[in-house]
Amino acid sequence: MLPEGSIRRGTAVAVGGHGSMTLAMALAAEASRRGSWVAAVGMADLGVSALAEKGVDLERWALVDLSAGGRDYSAAADVLGATVGGFDLVLMGPGIRVAGATARRLLARMREHGTSLICALGSIPTDLAAGLVPEVRLMIEQTRWTGIDDGHGRLLARQAEVIVEGRGAASRPRRMLMWLPSTDGRVACAEPGQASEFGRCFEEVRERRAG
Amino acid sequence: MVVVDLGDIDACDCEPVAAALEQFTPLSEALRPGLHAFGARGPSRYFGGEQALAGLVAQASAEAAPSASRVGVGMADGLFAAGIAARTAPPGTSAARPAAVAGRHGAGLPASAAVLVVPPQRSRRFLAGLPVVSLADPVSPLHADGKASEALLDVLWRLGIRTLGDLAALSEADVLGRFGWPGLVAHRLACGLDDRPLQAEAAGEDAGVEAEIDPPADRIETVAFMARALADGMVSRLARDGLDCVSVGIEAESDSGHASRRRWRHELRFGAADVVDRVRWQLEGWYRSPERPTGPVTLIRLTPCVVSPADGRQLGMWGERSEADERAARAVARVQGLLGAEAVTVPRLAGGRRPADTGSRVPLHAAGAEASPKKAKGAKKAGKRTNAAEAPWPGRLPAPSPAVVLARPEPITVTDCGGAPVTVSGRGEASAPPQQLTDSTGRSRTVVAWAGPWPLDERWWRPSARRRQARFQLVLDDGSAHLCVLESGRWQREATYD
Numbered sequence: 001m002l003p004e005g006s007i008r009r010g011t012a013v014a015v016g017g018h019g020s021m022t023l024a025m026a027l028a029a030e031a032s033r034r035g036s037w038v039a040a041v042g043m044a045d046l047g048v049s050a051l052a053e054k055g056v057d058l059e060r061w062a063l064v065d066l067s068a069g070g071r072d073y074s075a076a077a078d079v080l081g082a083t084v085g086g087f088d089l090v091l092m093g094p095g096i097r098v099a100g101a102t103a104r105r106l107l108a109r110m111r112e113h114g115t116s117l118i119c120a121l122g123s124i125p126t127d128l129a130a131g132l133v134p135e136v137r138l139m140i141e142q143t144r145w146t147g148i149d150d151g152h153g154r155l156l157a158r159q160a161e162v163i164v165e166g167r168g169a170a171s172r173p174r175r176m177l178m179w180l181p182s183t184d185g186r187v188a189c190a191e192p193g194q195a196s197e198f199g200r201c202f203e204e205v206r207e208r209r210a211g
Numbered sequence: 212m213v214v215v216d217l218g219d220i221d222a223c224d225c226e227p228v229a230a231a232l233e234q235f236t237p238l239s240e241a242l243r244p245g246l247h248a249f250g251a252r253g254p255s256r257y258f259g260g261e262q263a264l265a266g267l268v269a270q271a272s273a274e275a276a277p278s279a280s281r282v283g284v285g286m287a288d289g290l291f292a293a294g295i296a297a298r299t300a301p302p303g304t305s306a307a308r309p310a311a312v313a314g315r316h317g318a319g320l321p322a323s324a325a326v327l328v329v330p331p332q333r334s335r336r337f338l339a340g341l342p343v344v345s346l347a348d349p350v351s352p353l354h355a356d357g358k359a360s361e362a363l364l365d366v367l368w369r370l371g372i373r374t375l376g377d378l379a380a381l382s383e384a385d386v387l388g389r390f391g392w393p394g395l396v397a398h399r400l401a402c403g404l405d406d407r408p409l410q411a412e413a414a415g416e417d418a419g420v421e422a423e424i425d426p427p428a429d430r431i432e433t434v435a436f437m438a439r440a441l442a443d444g445m446v447s448r449l450a451r452d453g454l455d456c457v458s459v460g461i462e463a464e465s466d467s468g469h470a471s472r473r474r475w476r477h478e479l480r481f482g483a484a485d486v487v488d489r490v491r492w493q494l495e496g497w498y499r500s501p502e503r504p505t506g507p508v509t510l511i512r513l514t515p516c517v518v519s520p521a522d523g524r525q526l527g528m529w530g531e532r533s534e535a536d537e538r539a540a541r542a543v544a545r546v547q548g549l550l551g552a553e554a555v556t557v558p559r560l561a562g563g564r565r566p567a568d569t570g571s572r573v574p575l576h577a578a579g580a581e582a583s584p585k586k587a588k589g590a591k592k593a594g595k596r597t598n599a600a601e602a603p604w605p606g607r608l609p610a611p612s613p614a615v616v617l618a619r620p621e622p623i624t625v626t627d628c629g630g631a632p633v634t635v636s637g638r639g640e641a642s643a644p645p646q647q648l649t650d651s652t653g654r655s656r657t658v659v660a661w662a663g664p665w666p667l668d669e670r671w672w673r674p675s676a677r678r679r680q681a682r683f684q685l686v687l688d689d690g691s692a693h694l695c696v697l698e699s700g701r702w703q704r705e706a707t708y709d
Contacts, residue, residue, distance in 0.1 A: 018691045021614040021709040037539040047706065048558040048570020049612040058558045062539070063572055064546055068554035075549050082549065086542020088535065123691060123709060143690040145708075148660045151644060155611065155662070155684050155692055155708055181611050 006030055007089075009114040012107070012132060016121035017140030019160050019180045022050070024120040026180075026187035028091055029054040031116070032061065036088035041079055042066040043093035043120070053185055062087075066096075077102045084115045094122030103132035136166035142202045143180065157183045159190070161202050177202075212290050213254075213265065214350065215272050216283040216297040217245040224278050226496030229473055231275035235268060240458055240476035243349060244492050245279070247272075248293070248476060251286055261286055261328050269324040287329035289405025292338060294350025299341070300327035334403030339376030343367050346375075346397050353400075355477070359393045366390070367397075375401040388548020392540070395552070419460075419514035420445045427466050427507035431494045434463070434508050435487050441513055442486035449515060455480040460514040461493050465504030471497040474516060486513065543575065562599025564607040564667060565678075566616045566694065566706045569600070606667055608682070613694055613706035620703040624649045625658075625685070625695065635681040635697055639666045648685060648695070650704070660686040664697070684708075 007013050007027060015023045032038050033055060040046055041064045052058060064083065066073050076096045083090050084106060098106060110117060119134060140160050147156025160180040165173040177190040217228060225244045232239040232247055235258070239249040251264065258264040269284040276282070285296025302325045329337045338345070343364055346353050353360035372378050378386070379401040386394040399405075420441045428434050449456055458476040475489040490511070497503060547555050556572035563569045625633045627643035634642045641664050649655045663683035670676040680698040687693070692708040 018689065019709060022611075025614060037535060039539075039542070044618050045615045046558075047566060047612055047614045047616040048572070049560060049566065050614040050616075051558060051570070052560055053610050053612055058560070061558050062543055062575075063556045063558055064550070065554045065556065065572075066550070068550055071550065078549055079546050082542050082545040086538045086540075086545075145660065145686050145690075145692055148662050148684060148686055148692075151641075151661060151663075153662055154609070155686075157611075158692075158708075185610050 007116040007118070008135065009116055010111040011135035012110070012117040012119060013136045013138065014119040014121055014134035015138045015140070018123045018143050019140045019158060020120050020122065021046075022180050022187065023138060023140065023162070024091060024118050025051055025054050025056070027118055028089055029056045031089045032057050036060070037086070038062075038089045038091065039064055039083040039087040040091040041083055041093060042073065042076065042096050043091060054187070077106070080106055081109060084109050084117070085113055087115060089116050089118065092117060092119045094120055098132050107132065134166065136164065139163045139165075140180070142206075144201060147183075157181060159201070212287060212293040213249055213251045213268060214285045214290070214293040214297040215247045215268060216281070216285070216294070217272065217276055217279040218281040218283075220245040220276065220279050224276055224496070225492075226500040227275040228272050229496075230500070231271040232268070234271065235264070238474065240474045241489075242476050246294070246349065248290060265326045265328050269326050273324050282324045284324070284326045285329070286327070287337065288331060288334045288403065291351055291400050291405045292329055292334035292403055295338065295341065295345055295348060296327040296329050298348065298350070300325035335379060335401075338401060338403055339374060339379065341375050343372060343375060343378060346400060351400060352396055353393060356393070363390055363393050363397060384548060384551040387544060387552055391544045419512060421510060421512035424509055424511065427509045429507035431491060431498070434494060434511055435491050438490040438511055438513070439483065439487050441511065442483040445513055445515060446481065446483045446486070456515040457481070458516040459486055459489065460516050461490055462510075462512040462514070463490075463494060463497065463508050464510040465506045466509045467504050467506035469502060469504040547575070560600035562602050562604060564604050564669060566613050569607065569612070570616065608665070608694070611708065613708045615707040615709045617705060617707075620696075620705045621651050623651065623695065623702045623704050625683075625697075625702045632702070633697075634700070635664045635666075639664060639681065645683065645685060648687060648693075656687040656689060658685050659688050
């Protein structure tokens with residue numbers, strides 16, 4: 001999914017668009033299956049059973065609630081600094097903004113400790129404050145649910161079109177078609193045969209919008 | 212919890228005391244020679260109240276151990292408070308014994324006996340007046356790590372915190388931020404909160420280990436040597452499963468047909484060497500007791516009794532500690548210092564039908580306590596570790612589960628093509644296909660696909676807790692999908708398939 005297979009240690013990845021939480025969880029699940037410690041900061045609404053369905057080792061997760069006891073997000077930078085020093089992977093929820101010098105310190109600390117950061121930007125992504133530049137950005141452009149109709153069926157699987165762009169190896173934006181998740185619950189890139197079919201249906205969606 | 216303290220007493224003189232306590236409860240445990248504990252709830256009801264039970268226990272212990280310098284009996288909510296009560300009860304307080312006890316036993320209690328009963332819920336008040344050095348007492352979980360507790364007490368003293376009351380008055384987050392895990396434990400102890408499970412539960416039949424001793428051994432050292440190998444295996448196997456052994460049952464059989472069974476408790480957790488010490492103590496006592504074996508020992512069996520998820524930090528998730536684990540633990544302690552102890556939680560699967568019920572967030576300090584007694588109990592009944600999350604829960608929506616579950620559901624309105632709110636009839640049918648969803652900020656979106664309604668009627672047997680709702684999955688024109696419910700006429704967005 002990522003240009004180098006998985007998240008490079010010490011770098012940040014940003015995910016945005018509808019389905020970004022599922023994508024962030026899937027990325028984190030890969031890391032936690034390898035035995036990494038994961039902290040989710042400012043994700044008060046994280047669905048625990050969805051997390052378990054991605055094959056995450058819940059024993060190695062800690063959830064940090066930034067708004068505990070009626071607090072605002074003012075402690076976010078300090079909390080991120082502390083978790084980045086101790087955990088192998090940190091998930092950062094939407095709504096946290098890290099500005100200028102703090103962001104640069106955070107990135108330096110991540111490189112020093114080999115910690116990766118996944119920034120979930122939410123369904124309507126706004127840019128992170130200057131400084132915290134992600135190595136790779138995964139933007140979910142189009143999604144389509146299958147299995148559900150007008151009063152029939154249920155949500156079964158989701159097809160998504162993801163734009164991958166970033167620095168270095170990923171400097172040229174790539175368009176990827178993914179299952180998010182597929183009918184068997186996995187998050188995976190669509191196979192070549194499916195991909196063309198996917199592409200067609202997204203074209204249709206686009207045409208319908210334009211028309 | 213009742214704790215009996217016999218002061219400094221030889222290991223071999225304790226055997227009669229352990230035997231004497233068996234008339235009160237089959238689950239008495241020894242923390243070390245001369246310090247015995249058992250749960251009080253059942254026995255105190257049977258023996259006519261806490262005071263009466265404490266008096267009887269003091270009487271029986273004093274009779275069983277005439278050589279003991281003192282007999283202290285303490286009773287309180289937690290092990291720590293009860294232990295401190297037993298060790299600090301002033302002699303001569305046996306006057307507290309009720310008339311019934313005196314009447315039944317005529318002679319009353321010996322002068323060396325002391326009884327102190329702390330009423331339920333009063334542990335904190337009782338502890339408040341005691342000096343902080345009580346935290347290093349052998350009944351405290353901090354006793355096992357002498358160096359850490361010494362450092363902690365030293366700093367507390369220099370900060371001017373002289374009593375447990377002073378410590379309890381500080382905020383939990385501050386203590387945690389400054390002292391880390393030992394500080395949190397000390398604070399909880401000072402507040403009268405003892406996390407260690409009171410109820411002894413077997414870890415399951417298969418967790419026990421035994422060895423035949425062939426040729427039979429007539430020296431304690433030989434048996435201890437065999438026990439060493441057994442204990443190593445048992446402790447490492449539990450550690451691999453992420454469990455700690457808090458209490459262990461030791462059984463020895465001789466070829467003359469005698470047997471000795473005792474249960475030992477550790478203030479923190481058993482290592483292999485600790486188990487071997489207990490074996491040695493038990494055998495010494497056995498060989499000098501009236502029921503001593505006439506032949507050599509042929510069999511030794513170890514059964515771990517209370518197992519809690521590994522680590523005193525009670526994260527419940529750290530097995531053998533690696534460097535990464537330590538690093539994560541330090542980071543957690545710092546975050547707790549910044550935001551308060553409640554801010555860091557561990558995700559756990561729980562049983563339920565609604566998305567908010569299927570996953571729970573357990574505060575770190577509760578994660579260990581919550582897992583141990585309940586799971587051990589379930590393990591005993593079902594023969595393996597099962598929990599509510601693995602039960603089928605008919606009526607819950609199948610996978611995929613929503614990735615975002617709102618902590619506070621958002622009120623919304625859902626209307627049909629005519630603009631009227633969509634309702635669900637008593638027969639579980641929607642009044643019209645949902646057409647428009649308006650969120651709490653007033654933004655509207657068109658529904659492009661929908662499914663439902665799926666009725667849910669939970670806890671109908673208890674009117675105050677009953678929940679009746681109709682669930683819909685709605686896909687909107689921007690590609691987002693939501694789980695929306697209609698409950699007593701109000702629409703709410705409970706979760707999003709983000």
